[in-house]
Amino acid sequence: IPISRTINLSDEGSLEVSSNTNSENLEDNWDDTMLSRRMVLTADDYPGSVQLSGMPALAFREHRQEPFSRPNPSQSRAGSKTGSKMAATSASALSIGSTSHASKSTPCLPPKAFGVNFNSRNHLKSSSFLNKESTAALRYSSTQKPQTHHQPPPPALKIQASFKVAILGAAGGIGQPLALLVKMSPLVSDLHLYDIANVKGVAADLSHCNTPSQVRDFTGNAELAACLKGVDVVVIPAGVPRKPGMTRDDLFNINAGIVKTLIEAVADNCPDAFIHIISNPVNSTVPIAAEVLKQKGVYNPKKLFGVTTLDVVRANTFVAQKKNLKLIDVDVPVIGGHAGITILPLLSKTKPSVTFTEQEASDLTVRIQNGGTEVVEAKAGAGSATLSMAYAAARFLESSLRALDGDSDVYECAFVESDVTELPFFASRVKLGKKGVEAVIAADLEGLTEYEKKGLEALKVELKGSIEKGVAFAQKQTVGV
Ligand SMILES: NC(=O)C1=CN([C@@H]2O[C@H](COP(=O)(O)OP(=O)(O)OC[C@H]3O[C@@H](n4cnc5c(N)ncnc54)[C@H](O)[C@@H]3O)[C@@H](O)[C@H]2O)C=CC1
Ligand SMILES: O=C([O-])CC(=O)C(=O)O
Secondary structure, X not given: OOEEEEEEOOOOOEEEEEOOOOOOOHHHHHHHOOOOOEEEEEOOOOOOEEEEEEOOOOOEOOOOOOOOOOOOHHHOOHHHHHOOOOOOOOOOOOOOOOOOOOOOOOOOOOOOEOOEEEXXXXXXXXXXXXXXXXXXXXXXXXXXXXXXXXXXXXXXXXXXXXXXXXXXXXXXXXXXXXHHHHHOOOOEEEEEEEEOOOHHHHHHHHHOOOOOOEEEEEEOHHHHHHHHOOOOEEEEOOOOOOOOOOOHHHHHHHHHHHHHHHHHXXXXXXXXXXXXXXXXXXXXXXXXXXXXXXXXXXOOHHHEEEOOHHHHHHHHHHHHHHOOOOHHHOEOOEEEOOOHHHEEEOHHHOEOOOOOOHHHHHHXXXXXXXXXXXXXXXXXXXXXXXXXXXXXXXXXXXXXXHHHOOOOOEEEEEEEEOOOOOOOEEEEEEEEEOOEEEEEOHHHHOOOOHHHHHHHHHHHHHHHHHHHHHHHHHHHOOOOO
């Protein structure tokens, strides 16, 4: 059953929606076309209100804009000192589950639609994983026609970005649902799927989805270079997952070599790409990747990311459940690394502001730290998180693509080279831009509770060991230059 909402366009605001129609008249084409282009509706053009209706499951997300504390730019890294706006949001306007926290001057806006975003200050970069089926019911109509004697001119349609994305390990438990989500992104023109086996069928299957991107399959080492040429973002979920009783570090012996080989090929074929590493143990595989890229002479620390988005997704979900909050409202920064106690949710920095008893904070922290193990045990030998991980990876990818597309208001937590602690790599919120990490939000590490401070000190010991293990592994190997 479609639902609908009416949105008042304020003078300050604009609403950006997506459509792939070439027509001048969105109203005529909206409901039978796929979303792949954008349209900006402004109060000038539509002084009344617009009504959007869509399928409840996908087309709309409840969303409430909340102020997010602004970090002091002087406490952030160099990039943030250049006067860039530090809205300190999580990835805003993200169509896949992130929240958008506007500045204090922002009025409380209506719920954000999935694939339709609001921004009070500016035109918001909108993108969406919606496709024809899910958006067929997403309609635009002017409920209050302007009182002027003439119809407003149709807003200009903007072509969506066309990025090339490669998924390495695309036939796996994460790779397949991730490929599906990426296939639904209007920001992607080319989707390259690589695996050592079984990827042909995945690509054939996916290629029947009538979304704009072209899917190509690449199998085995001989086709890896072709897969990577010209790619903007490489996502790496290749490698073995845990079984019950294992730690992520138990995967090191197999996955370290897999990541090393794949990163060598990335260095040779798309050294400027953003690299998203999902393969565990992330605390070691990211340092391995950095070392390999250094040995190849192409290391750009701003473009190498360990994907820790699933920790944020879990933290947001568990806190919302515990505190009876709407899921989409909650945003918890998660810092440290991605294994056991190295995962440290900063519950005291939850937005919107929530208070926790000591017991609640401790129970939630432990649950978030063990989120992966919860899934591993429930799957009882059939692997680890795949669907939630694909969702999290799609969110992080979407944020990266928006940043590459010029959105200047993109924030995500990620495990990156960092100087916020004495460790060379650390997960924290980072500001993403066209060139990768523009700033690491060091301010999040200030004003921690005693519990969080203790957690931070404890995690550093384990994280340091995992980073050093990765570096030592890579330095022992011969990298083909
Ligand atoms: N960062 C995070 O938050 C998370 C990380 N993971 C990690 O992601 C990795 C993948 O997990 P799943 O997809 O469940 O495993 P999976 O076993 O279902 O899939 C892995 C895929 O990688 C492929 N593969 C193996 N060696 C390869 C190589 N040299 N080149 C290309 N592809 C290769 C396999 O053929 C397979 O299709 C695991 O290491 C897991 O621990 C899982 C969940 C969350
Ligand atoms: O727990 C695992 O092995 C997979 C993983 O990293 C997660 O789900 O966070």
